[in-house]
Amino acid sequence: MNWGVKWEKFISTMEGEYFRELLLTGFLNTIKVAVLGLIIGIVIGTVIAVIKVAPKYSRINRVLDKICTVYVAIFRGTPMVVQLLLAYYVLLPMLGIKEVESIVVGIVVFGMNSGSYVSEIMRGGLNSVDKGQMEAGRALGLSYGTTMIKVVIPQAVKNILPTLGNEFITLIKETSVLSFITVYDLYTALSTIGSKNYEKMVPYLVMAAIYIVLVLLITLLVKLLENIFAKSDRARTNPKAKRA
Amino acid sequence: MNENNIILKVEGLKKSFGDGNDVLKGINLTVKQGEKVVILGASGSGKSTLLRCLNCMEDPTGGSIYFNGEDIADMKTDINKHREHIGMVFQQFNLFNNKTVLENIMMAPVHIGVTKYRKRAVKNFFIKLTNVFKKNKSELIPIEKTVKEIKAEAEERAYALLRRIGLEEKAEVYPSTLSGGQKQRIAIVRALAMNPDVMLFDEPTSALDPEMVGEVLDLIKTLADEGMTMVVVTHEMGFAREVADRIIFVDEGVIKEEGTPAEIFDNPKDARLKDFLSKVL
Numbered sequence: 001m002n003w004g005v006k007w008e009k010f011i012s013t014m015e016g017e018y019f020r021e022l023l024l025t026g027f028l029n030t031i032k033v034a035v036l037g038l039i040i041g042i043v044i045g046t047v048i049a050v051i052k053v054a055p056k057y058s059r060i061n062r063v064l065d066k067i068c069t070v071y072v073a074i075f076r077g078t079p080m081v082v083q084l085l086l087a088y089y090v091l092l093p094m095l096g097i098k099e100v101e102s103i104v105v106g107i108v109v110f111g112m113n114s115g116s117y118v119s120e121i122m123r124g125g126l127n128s129v130d131k132g133q134m135e136a137g138r139a140l141g142l143s144y145g146t147t148m149i150k151v152v153i154p155q156a157v158k159n160i161l162p163t164l165g166n167e168f169i170t171l172i173k174e175t176s177v178l179s180f181i182t183v184y185d186l187y188t189a190l191s192t193i194g195s196k197n198y199e200k201m202v203p204y205l206v207m208a209a210i211y212i213v214l215v216l217l218i219t220l221l222v223k224l225l226e227n228i229f230a231k232s233d234r235a236r237t238n239p240k241a242k243r244a
Numbered sequence: 245m246n247e248n249n250i251i252l253k254v255e256g257l258k259k260s261f262g263d264g265n266d267v268l269k270g271i272n273l274t275v276k277q278g279e280k281v282v283i284l285g286a287s288g289s290g291k292s293t294l295l296r297c298l299n300c301m302e303d304p305t306g307g308s309i310y311f312n313g314e315d316i317a318d319m320k321t322d323i324n325k326h327r328e329h330i331g332m333v334f335q336q337f338n339l340f341n342n343k344t345v346l347e348n349i350m351m352a353p354v355h356i357g358v359t360k361y362r363k364r365a366v367k368n369f370f371i372k373l374t375n376v377f378k379k380n381k382s383e384l385i386p387i388e389k390t391v392k393e394i395k396a397e398a399e400e401r402a403y404a405l406l407r408r409i410g411l412e413e414k415a416e417v418y419p420s421t422l423s424g425g426q427k428q429r430i431a432i433v434r435a436l437a438m439n440p441d442v443m444l445f446d447e448p449t450s451a452l453d454p455e456m457v458g459e460v461l462d463l464i465k466t467l468a469d470e471g472m473t474m475v476v477v478t479h480e481m482g483f484a485r486e487v488a489d490r491i492i493f494v495d496e497g498v499i500k501e502e503g504t505p506a507e508i509f510d511n512p513k514d515a516r517l518k519d520f521l522s523k524v525l
C-alpha cells in the first residue's frame with residue numbers, strides 16, 4: 001500500500017474549492033444537528049422527567065405521565081435511522097409539507113430522540129437530589145415549579161453532567177445516519193471526497209480523526225463545566241477551602 | 245389577628261399513610277400568639293407528622309387546621325400563600341446547596357415579592373387598557389415597591405439577620421463549607437426572612453454535634469424571648485422546661501397529656517408519659 005500516493009490524491013482533491021466547502025458544510029451540519037438536537041433533547045427530557053417525578057394527585061398529571069411513557073417507548077424502541085426515514089419520507093408527505101429543509105427534519109428528530117434518553121438521565125438526576133431541598137422550598141411558600149427550577153433542577157443537572165456529555169457524544173456520532181435523509185453531514189462529505197479519485201482510505205481515516213477530536217473536545221468541555229458547577233461544594237473538591 | 249389572637253387552631257386532625265397506618269387519630273390543639281408549645285413523644289409517635297401537618301407539608305386526611313382564621317387543611321386553600329407566614333426549620337437544615345448563604349436567605353422573599361409585583365403590573369396594564377374605553381376610569385392597583393427596591397430590601401434584611409447570628413462574613417459562601425450549627429442558624433434566619441407569624445421546629449438540634457447544640461438552642465431561646473410564636477419538637481428536656489409555655493405529649497396518635505412544664509415534668513399523670521420521662525430524664 002502506498003500511503004504517500006493516497007495522501008497526495010486526497011490533498012489534490014482538497015485543493016478544489018468545492019470539496020473544501022463540502023467538508024466544511026458537512027462538518028458544520030454535523031455540529032448543528034448534534035448541538036441543536038441536544039438542546040431540544042434537554043428541554044424535552046427535562047419536561048418529561050419533571051412530569052415523571054411530580055406527584056400524581058391530579059388527573060392531568062396521570063394523563064401526561066402516560067403520554068410521556070408512550071413517547072419514551074417509541075423513541076427508545078426504534079433506531080434513529082428509522083425515525084429519520086419515517087419523518088422525512090412518510091410523515092412529511094402525509095402532512096403535505098414540501099418546503100422544509102432536510103436538516104431541519106434531522107434536528108427535530110435528533111432532538112425528539114435525544115429527549116427520550118435525556119428524560120431518563122434527568123429523572124435519575126432529579127431523584128438524586130435530597131428530598132429536603134424541595135421541602136425547604138415549599139415550606140418557604142415557593143411553588144413546586146419554582147422550587148424545581150431554582151433549586152432541584154440545577155442540582156440534578158450538576159449530578160448528571162458526565163452522563164449528558166455522553167449523550168452529546170452519542171449524538172455527534174449518530175449524525176452519520178443523516179445521509180439517509182439527504183443531509184450533508186461529515187460522513188457524506190468525506191464519502192463524496194473519496195469518490196472523486198476512487199481513493200477512500202485517507203478520507204475515511206480523516207473522518208475518524210475528526211470524530212475523535214470532536215469527542216475529545218466535548219469531554220474537555222464537560223470537565224470544564226463540572227469544575228464550574230463544583231463551586232458549590234468547594235469543601236469537598238478543594239481541601240484547602242475547608243475552613244474558609 | 246382574630247379571636248383572642250389565636251394563630252393556629254387544630255380540630256380533629258387525622259393523618260393516615262394508607263390503610264391501617266393511622267399516625268394521627270384526632271388531635272386538637274390551639275396556639276395563641278406569642279405562645280411556645282413543645283411537642284414531646286417517643287420516636288415514631290407522630291411528632292414530626294403532627295408538625296408537618298401544621299403547614300400541610302403532609303396533607304391531613306381528616307380535620308381542620310385554621311391558620312389566621314382560614315382552614316389550610318382544605319385542599320382548595322392556596323397553601324403557598326399561607327406557608328409564607330409559617331416558618332419551618334428541619335432536622336437536616338435543608339439549606340439550598342446550589343445557592344450561597346445570602347441567596348438562601350433572599351430567595352423566597354425576592355421571588356414572592358417580585359411575583360406579586362408582576363401580577364399587579366399585569367393587572368394594571370389591563371386596567372389601563374380598559375380605561376381607554378371607559379368614561380369612569382378604574383383606579384390602578386397601588387405598587388409600593390419596584391423590583392429593585394424589593395431586592396435591595398431583601399438583601400438589607402438578609403445582612404441584618406446574618407449580623408444578628410454573627411455570620412455576616414459567610415454571606416457569599418456555599419452551605420457545604422459550613423458547620424452544622426452554622427447551617428442550622430442560617431436555616432432559622434432564612435425562615436425569619438419571611439417574617440413568619442409562627443415558627444415550626446422539627447428536632448432542630450438532633451443532627452448536630454453536641455458542641456453545636458448550644459448555639460442553635462440559644463438562638464431559638466432569643467426568638468422565644470422576643471415573642472415569636474413557636475411549635476417545637478425536641479428531645480432537649482432542659483430547653484423544653486425553660487422555654488415552653490405548654491408541653492404536649494403525643495402518644496398513639498393522640499395528645500395523651502398537656503400542661504405547663506411544671507405539670508408535665510414534676511407531676512405527670514399519664515402512665516405512658518411517666519414511662520417516657522423516666523427514659524429521657
Ligand SMILES: Nc1ncnc2c1ncn2[C@@H]1O[C@H](COP(=O)(O)OP(=O)(O)O)[C@@H](O)[C@H]1O
Nearest residue numbers: 261265267285286287288289290291292293294
Ligand atoms: N411518608 C410516610 N409514609 C408512610 N409512613 C410514614 C410517613 N411518614 C411517617 N410515617 C410513619 O408515621 C409514624 C410517625 O412518624 P413520625 O411523625 O416521623 O414520628 P416521630 O417524629 O415522632 O418520630 C412512623 O411510624 C412512620 O413510619
Ligand SMILES: [Mg+2]
Nearest residue numbers: 291292293447
Ligand atoms: Mg421526627
